[in-house]
Amino acid sequence: xxxxxxxxxxxxxxxxxxxxxxxxxxxxxxxxxxxxxxxxxxxxxxxxxxxxxxxxxxxxxxxxxxxxxxxxxxxxxxxxxxxxxxxxxxxxxxxxxxxxxxxxxxxxxxxxxxxxxxxxxxxxxxxxxxxxxxxxxxxxxxxxxxxxxxxxxxxxxxxxxxxxxxxxxxxxxxxxxxxxxxxxxxxxxxxxxxxxxxxxxxxxxxxxxxxxxxxxxxxxxxxxxxxxxxxxxxxxxxxxxxxxxxxxxxxxxxxxxxxxxxxxxxxx
Numbered sequence: 001x002x003x004x005x006x007x008x009x010x011x012x013x014x015x016x017x018x019x020x021x022x023x024x025x026x027x028x029x030x031x032x033x034x035x036x037x038x039x040x041x042x043x044x045x046x047x048x049x050x051x052x053x054x055x056x057x058x059x060x061x062x063x064x065x066x067x068x069x070x071x072x073x074x075x076x077x078x079x080x081x082x083x084x085x086x087x088x089x090x091x092x093x094x095x096x097x098x099x100x101x102x103x104x105x106x107x108x109x110x111x112x113x114x115x116x117x118x119x120x121x122x123x124x125x126x127x128x129x130x131x132x133x134x135x136x137x138x139x140x141x142x143x144x145x146x147x148x149x150x151x152x153x154x155x156x157x158x159x160x161x162x163x164x165x166x167x168x169x170x171x172x173x174x175x176x177x178x179x180x181x182x183x184x185x186x187x188x189x190x191x192x193x194x195x196x197x198x199x200x201x202x203x204x205x206x207x208x209x210x211x212x213x214x215x216x217x218x219x220x221x222x223x224x225x226x227x228x229x230x231x232x233x234x235x236x237x238x239x240x241x242x243x244x245x246x247x248x249x250x251x252x253x254x255x256x257x258x259x260x261x262x263x264x265x266x267x268x
Contacts, residue, residue, distance in 0.1 A: 013241040018086065022173075022230040025082040029223025031075045039068035046119055046143065053139040054132045056125035063120060069113045073106035087164070089237055090171040098163040105156035112149030115142040151196055151203065157215050158189035165218065173231040173238070178221050185214030 042065030
């Protein structure tokens with residue numbers, strides 16, 4: 001027996017919902033860039049000066065850099081949450097994996113941010129002798145934790161790119177050239193992360209630059225496209241949303257007509 005029950009409105013996508021989703025996700029992607037890039041420079045005093053913890057300058061800059069890193073973590077989660085309702089229509093397992101990888105990325109990066117803020121809190125200008133030595137060693141340990149959390153946290157986008165890149169490629173919500181960048185960058189960046197863990201390469205090497213470039217441009221172009229162009233109208237999910245919106249509009253018109261007829265009949 002074939003069911004004639006129609007899906008509830010809450011389970012149906014509309015063109016308006018798709019447009020809003022693309023805009024919100026795109027803006028959040030761009031905010032991740034706007035927050036993460038200045039953070040690297042603002043954290044310079046604590047990362048480059050081994051005596052920062054016993055000095056008296058740079059704390060305000062570091063605090064602001066840490067705040068930008070927190071914003072980066074939250075917007076990273078936001079991109080996954082915003083896109084989940086759409087990309088789960090393509091493959092729910094990959095969509096859940098994408099959300100999970102974004103949560104993991106944010107959690108690992110947050111460890112580094114907490115380490116940096118701990119150094120600022122423990123800063124004691126003018127400390128000397130054994131106390132200064134202990135503080136300097138503590139700063140070195142916390143910076144090491146931050147460096148590893150940054151390397152591993154920023155390495156998770158390789159998994160993000162593989163999952164979301166496949167979803168975007170199959171769904172055709174954006175031009176396929178964009179997710180192809182992510183799908184190319186995923187194995188390249190993964191290889192660099194493995195090499196970094198094994199100690200055969202470092203950050204800033206040619207290998208690192210080649211590996212990170214496709215991921216960088218994948219996320220940037222994805223954010224720009226979704227913000228200013230939205231999802232492609234030719235994508236199957238957009239066609240489905242257009243049909244659902246037309247169906248809902250038709251149902252609303254029929255309801256209004258029925259109400260009008262009933263009102264006229266009552267008047268007679």
